[in-house]
Amino acid sequence: xxxxxxxxxxxxxxxxxxxxxxxxxxxxxxxxxxxxxxxxxxxxxxxxxxxxxxxxxxxxxxxxxxxxxxxxxxxxxxxxxxxxxxxxxxxxxxxxxxxxxxxxxxxxxxxxxxxxxxxxxxxxxxxxxxxxxxxxxxxxxxxxxxxxxxxxxxxxxxxxxxxxxxxxxxxxxxxxxxxxxxxxxxxxxxxxxxxxxxxxxxxxxxxxxxxxxxxxxxxxxxxxxxxxxxxxxxxxxxxxxxxxxxxxxxxxxxxxxxxxxxxxxxxxxxxxx
Amino acid sequence: xxxxxxxxxxxxxxxxxxxxxxxxxxxxxxxxxxxxxxxxxxxxxxxxxxxxxxxxxxxxxxxxxxxxxxxxxxxxxxxxxxxxxxxxxxxxxxxxxxxxxxxxxxxxxxxxxxxxxxxxxxxxxxxxxxxxxx
Numbered sequence: 001x002x003x004x005x006x007x008x009x010x011x012x013x014x015x016x017x018x019x020x021x022x023x024x025x026x027x028x029x030x031x032x033x034x035x036x037x038x039x040x041x042x043x044x045x046x047x048x049x050x051x052x053x054x055x056x057x058x059x060x061x062x063x064x065x066x067x068x069x070x071x072x073x074x075x076x077x078x079x080x081x082x083x084x085x086x087x088x089x090x091x092x093x094x095x096x097x098x099x100x101x102x103x104x105x106x107x108x109x110x111x112x113x114x115x116x117x118x119x120x121x122x123x124x125x126x127x128x129x130x131x132x133x134x135x136x137x138x139x140x141x142x143x144x145x146x147x148x149x150x151x152x153x154x155x156x157x158x159x160x161x162x163x164x165x166x167x168x169x170x171x172x173x174x175x176x177x178x179x180x181x182x183x184x185x186x187x188x189x190x191x192x193x194x195x196x197x198x199x200x201x202x203x204x205x206x207x208x209x210x211x212x213x214x215x216x217x218x219x220x221x222x223x224x225x226x227x228x229x230x231x232x233x234x235x236x237x238x239x240x241x242x243x244x245x246x247x248x249x250x251x252x253x254x255x256x257x258x259x260x261x262x263x264x265x266x267x268x269x270x271x272x273x
Numbered sequence: 274x275x276x277x278x279x280x281x282x283x284x285x286x287x288x289x290x291x292x293x294x295x296x297x298x299x300x301x302x303x304x305x306x307x308x309x310x311x312x313x314x315x316x317x318x319x320x321x322x323x324x325x326x327x328x329x330x331x332x333x334x335x336x337x338x339x340x341x342x343x344x345x346x347x348x349x350x351x352x353x354x355x356x357x358x359x360x361x362x363x364x365x366x367x368x369x370x371x372x373x374x375x376x377x378x379x380x381x382x383x384x385x386x387x388x389x390x391x392x393x394x395x396x397x398x399x400x401x402x403x404x405x406x407x
Contacts, residue, residue, distance in 0.1 A: 119338035123406060126341065130359050158341035162356065191345055192356065 009270045010042060012137045016049075016147040016164035018157055019171060020180025025201040026170045027055050028240065028249075030148035032259065035250035036266050038090065038099040042143040045086060045136050047072060047102040049160045050150040051114040054104035061246050063089030063101075071105035073114065075132075076125045082132045083140065093251045100142065114156070122155050129163035152180070153188060161188065166195045166273050168231065172202045185228055197231040197272050198222070199265060204236050231272065232265040234258065297376075304378035308385055315389065335391030339406055343392070354383040355392065355406070363405035 017030040027050070034046040048056040051073065057064070064087055075085040086100040093099065105111075117125075129147075136142040147164055149157040161167050167189065171177045181198060189196045200222070219230045240249065240258050249256055337343065339355045347355070357372040357380075358364060364372070366381035373380060384404040387393040394407045 119340045119343070122340040123338050126359055127362070127406065131362070155341055158345075162341060162344070162359070188345070191349065191352065193353075 009273055010037070010144040012133070012143075013166070013273050014133065014145045014147065014164040015269070015273075016149055016160045016167045018149045018161060018167055018169050018184075019151045019177070020169070020184050021177055022053075022151045024151070024170045024172050024177060025234075025240075026151065027059065027148055029168070029170050029199065029201060029262070029265075030146055031056070031059050031248060032250045032262055033266055033269075034099060034146050035093065035095065035248055036259070036262055037144060038093075038095040038097040039250060039254075040266075041096045043098040043100075043141055045100045045102065045140075045142045045145040047145065047147050048104040049147045049156050051104045051156050052111055052150050052154070054106040054111075055245070056101055056148065057103050057106055058245050059248065060087075060089050060092075060101055060103075062248075063087075063092030063099075065092065068103060071110070072102045073105045073110050075102070076121075076128055078124075082135050086140075093248060095251070097143075100140075117155075122159065125155075126159045126163060129159055153184065158188065161194060162192050164194075166197065166269070168269065169196060169198045170201050171198060173200060173204075182226060185226055189228075195272070197229050197269070198226055199231050200233045202236040202241075203233055229272065231268045232261060234261045234265070301376070301378045304382060308378075308382055311385075336407065337391040339387075339392040347392075350379075351383055351387055351390075351392075354380060354387060358384075358393065358404060358406055363403045365401050365403055369404070 015033075017026055017033070019026045030046065034044045038044045046056070048054055049072070057068070068087070070080040070085045072085050074080045075082050082102070085102050087103070088098060088100050090097070090099045133145075136145055147160040149160040151157070169181055169184065169189075171181045185196065200218075215233055218233065222230050235257075237256070237258050240256070243249065247253075249259055250262075253259065339347075344352050344355055353373050353375070354369060357369050361368060361372060366384060367377050369380040369384060370377040384393060384395070388395050388404070392406075393404050395402055395404050397403075
């Protein structure tokens with residue numbers, strides 16, 4: 001892969017990672033996708049927009065070396081700038097490029113506070129998510145920004161979706177997940193005319209899709225049904241499920257097959273943007 | 274053989290395109306006139322309401338939030354304008370048209386309708402009218 005080409009494709013782009021329900025592996029995908037791109041030399045900002053169930057503070061605990069002064073909640077409330085709300089964790093993980101993370105405050109008080117926000121505040125939040133592009137891409141030399149959103153249809157996730165360039169919907173093959181994705185695509189993504197791709201994750205070995213023929217067949221059926229491109233099919237790995245949430249696979253186990261699958265997804269995403 | 278039939282196909286296409294552009298300009302002017310007329314009618318309506326209710330009534334007073342959920346309930350043509358304004362922060366109908374790739378008149382009509390509904394505000398600066406989300 002030509003790095004300058006990768007740089008050009010991803011430059012100034014915002015990717016949101018979303019799902020219809022919880023438990024699809026959305027955060028594992030978002031964090032490892034960010035680390036994969038950073039390992040390729042890109043400067044990445046990963047923002048936790050799942051304000052109701054923040055998780056990045058735990059995932060990146062190894063890389064956070066000083067007490068957190070500002071949260072993304074503070075940025076959206078106008079109490080700090082986006083620069084102040086970002087933490088550079090690249091050194092902690094020896095990444096080739098810079099990885100900056102913006103964290104959602106996991107304190108119950110902060111979660112309750114977010115749930116009580118007015119519609120006027122939500123409008124300001126969307127404006128801020130749009131305006132952070134200029135700071136990230138022009139002032140901070142960030143190449144690409146990834147939003148890890150909350151699952152389903154709620155303000156924080158729709159705000160993230162409408163302010164991004166492309167959305168990756170992570171789903172399992174569970175009927176409820178698929179039904180939810182279908183509804184979201186029709187009623188949310190198509191309404192906003194957003195470029196959207198679907199990533200199938202946690203596919204059980206029993207489905208025997210591992211021959212390329214079967215995989216092609218599954219992808220073709222799903223694309224016909226969802227009317228959107230399927231960007232990848234990732235098997236369910238027990239060790240990924242059982243791994244500590246503080247383990248960043250892209251750094252701790254770079255040769256893991258999950259990562260190989262995700263690298264393919266990352267490359268397809270570069271072309272889809 | 275007539276003179277026009279003697280012209281080359283490129284020349285004929287150029288004449289046709291010039292005529293089409295003229296027609297579009299005429300349509301644009303008519304839409305602008307209708308928008309202006311609509312604005313005057315609304316003002317008359319406000320004045321009438323003010324007289325009969327003895328209360329100040331103005332569409333400028335109405336404020337609705339164009340938040341994500343509200344956007345979902347808007348018709349797609351209006352939603353597109355709000356989405357463009359989120360990106361541009363404030364814009365003229367022409368700037369909106371360049372963002373949405375629609376006609377200036379379409380954007381002008383859409384943005385003015387959103388102002389009347391209370392989702393957007395507009396401000397005149399010299400000869401230019403800027404739309405924005407408050």
